[in-house]
Amino acid sequence: MADTAPDTAMGAALSLSRRAFLLSVSATAGGMALGIMPPAASGADGAGAEFSAWVVIGRDDTVIIRVPTPEIGNGAMTQVAMNVTEELACAWSRVRVEFGAIHRDYLEKGVYSAGFLPFFAGHGTDRQRMKRALQLGASARERLKVAAATRWKAAAADIDAQDGVLTHKPTGRRLRYGQVAAEAARVELAVEPTLKPESDWTFLGKASPAKLNTPDIVTGRLVFGIDVRQPGMVHAALRQPPVHGGKVKSVDADAVRGMPGVRAVVIIDPANTKGAPIRPKATFTLGDTTAQWGVAVIADHYWQAKMALDALPVDWDANPAAAAFATVEHIRAAVDARLDKAEGRVLRKAGDVAATSGARVVDGVYATPYCENAAMEPLNATALVTADGAEVWCPTQDQQQAYWVVIDETGLPPESVKLHQTFVGGGFGRRTQADDVRMAVAVAKAYPGVPVKTIWSREECFRQGRYRTPITSRFRAVLDDGTGLPAAVEAEACFTGSRPTFHLTMGFDDVPYFTSGIVPNVLIRSSAQPVHVLNGAWRGPCYNSHAFIVETFIDECAHAAGADPLDYRLRLVNTWDQSWSDCLRTAARHAGWGRQLPRGEGLGIAISGWPQAAVHAMGTIVCTVAHVAVSPAGEIRVKKIDVAFDCGRVANRDAVAAQLEGGTLFGLNAALQEELTLVDGAVVEANFDQYPMLRLADTPPIDIHFDALSGHSRMDIVGEAPVGPVSAAVGNAIFSAIGKRVRGTPFSRHDLRWI
């Protein structure tokens, strides 16, 4: 096989290291020359005239909008383009969208991030980000008018811009945007134009265009990270220690030396992380992204790399910290002991819970397990590390995080690192930290001068996750003897996992039940049980567990009080935002709450809000009602789901509906069947045969109802909120159906037989 590596681009030392077969040390030297020139700040770039880092208009009227937000399936990329289009008044059919580059943001001092972090997740309707996108569109539109006015020797104020056409109103003369784009790009406005009032919007909130990348999706042309191809590229298969935190003890590289296409075996040692030369500006800091020990086989093709890795004898040193936690039952015992102590940090305190007494007490322990994000695109990244710099192509959820991880792993100065955002085949939080990018760079820097695509097999993704943080919470309520509402609530949530970044309390202590004063005595604590298994972000981090737990507990309180669960919640949120009551009533009405159902069937309701619940008119509130049938043999069938929500207003109705449907199914799958287990401290489940996923046949009808929208001016994010209440709604429906209370997920592991 010909070696296509550009050897001439490398120093002698690097060429030497390339000849070695077993690579264990980074061959990249420090203190290199800067490799990347800043792109032209303005002017024509070949394809068209660049109005700003965000907007390029071609002679053929094509408008390229460069968006720094990733596209993970939520349509954020299209949304930002819609925002620019609203003010630019170009023809939507001519809009193309590309990813803005974080390295350009660095070189040009924040062209994509001025005033906010644009990279994380991609909230296209965030107030500040939206304003900025609208302003960029308005600015380009006015510059087009000035250019046309100059050409016509007319007043810019007499020019109308619409659908990509400039019209001189007094004379009716017309120019297309593309005809004056080159001149317009050189225009500097003395004053930035004022944005039009939202009441004049013609596109946002009015149209529901499909994502701009949909045509490429349905024809297979869309380039996800795993589809990246670079000249001379080779492929790597990666394996990290089965027990998280373990080390490579020994590798018998000679065993695979003669296998087809195999080029090298790489040992990844975290000690080879170089460290960033200047203080990193990573979105989440770098603490949770440290390199793991690992082995990788580099080959001409991925299948060759995978076959060789499967055949490669590797001895691992287990992480001694794992000895105490061989199974999830060991972890649960440690968590229970911690909760028994009730010594957690106090998050919220009101009144005096100890002094509250009543005849009815509700007391329960609720728990969620480890779950894997299981995005359909396996983790991967392609990296080219040379003496002069690094270039990385990756399906990250957060360019800023990934960029600084590359800098940290290589030790290269930021100006010599280039990062290319690709389309993302699902993220769900897994691609926010960029530990996946770091491992790919760690492999590639041991094989410098050649682009290396590292793919984590599905098994590797499952066993090397940064999993949903399991939460176990004890809740105790004393009900008021008269009203039946809780007079006192005492709770402690114990987070499993050593990573405090993902010990989040949204949906726990901030729900209106505990903040609005309706429950006079409140004591809420949190604690954490460190373990070796790595936890991370999982769609609606921690909230997804808290919402299940709180809303199951409240349902138990309602039943203990002899109250209807809907009515009980309405009384509990009575002094809080109308939005909560509206969502409850709307979802319940559409679901036919209160109707008689056959034996073994029931309705369950739950409500929660993300990312803020305790702040008025903030976040997205979602109420979910599930209609569930439990067979006498204990099999659960979800027959129908109704969702009502309030995120203020919506910019793209159909895109919002899609997110609510998808988020509901994500939560439903976890509620019914997701759980990772451990043997000898290592994750057992490695693929979808062991970790079932809902399929089309299991999917109930899901109706998304827009009639609880408050019309408040915010357009809050909707991807996470629906993941919360669905699990509790289904669990509460199971109780309603057969009288069995499920205090832990997945429900499929409970004995729900009722005859």
Added chain:
Amino acid sequence: MTVIRFRVNGTARTLDAHPSTPLLWVLRDHLGLTGTKYGCGIAQCGACTVHLNGQAVRSCQVPLETLRGADVVTIEGLSRDGDHVLQKLWAEMNVPQCGYCQAGMLMTAAGLLKTSPHPTDAEIDNALSNICRCGTYPRVRAALRRAAQQPPGTGGKVSHG
């Protein structure tokens, strides 16, 4: 290494690679047809679905050595201009989210329509066993039900009824 001749999207191909190489990786790494996706490697998820001699199959389970003389159609070859009835409906009904699994969904759905142009709801549910983590199932189902209602002989046209 074994030399194998077969057809992909109507074009004759000759490949010299390890006989165990799955069609999935033949398409992606050797032929550069990356529309077919790797999702699980064990025929669970369906992201790698292609048509092999007219049948929808999971290409991760088809070794190169079995492909002699075979006729393979991938998402890139489903239609000439992206105008297969399902591709049109997928766009019109905003089916994809991240899109990663959708090539497999489309090839599975197109396979179903070949054998059963007007599938019942139960046939749709049974045939579409692909995994989508974004949760596009309700829209996949709705789009296929629309396709199932197409009057006979409409070919690639989308009915807006």
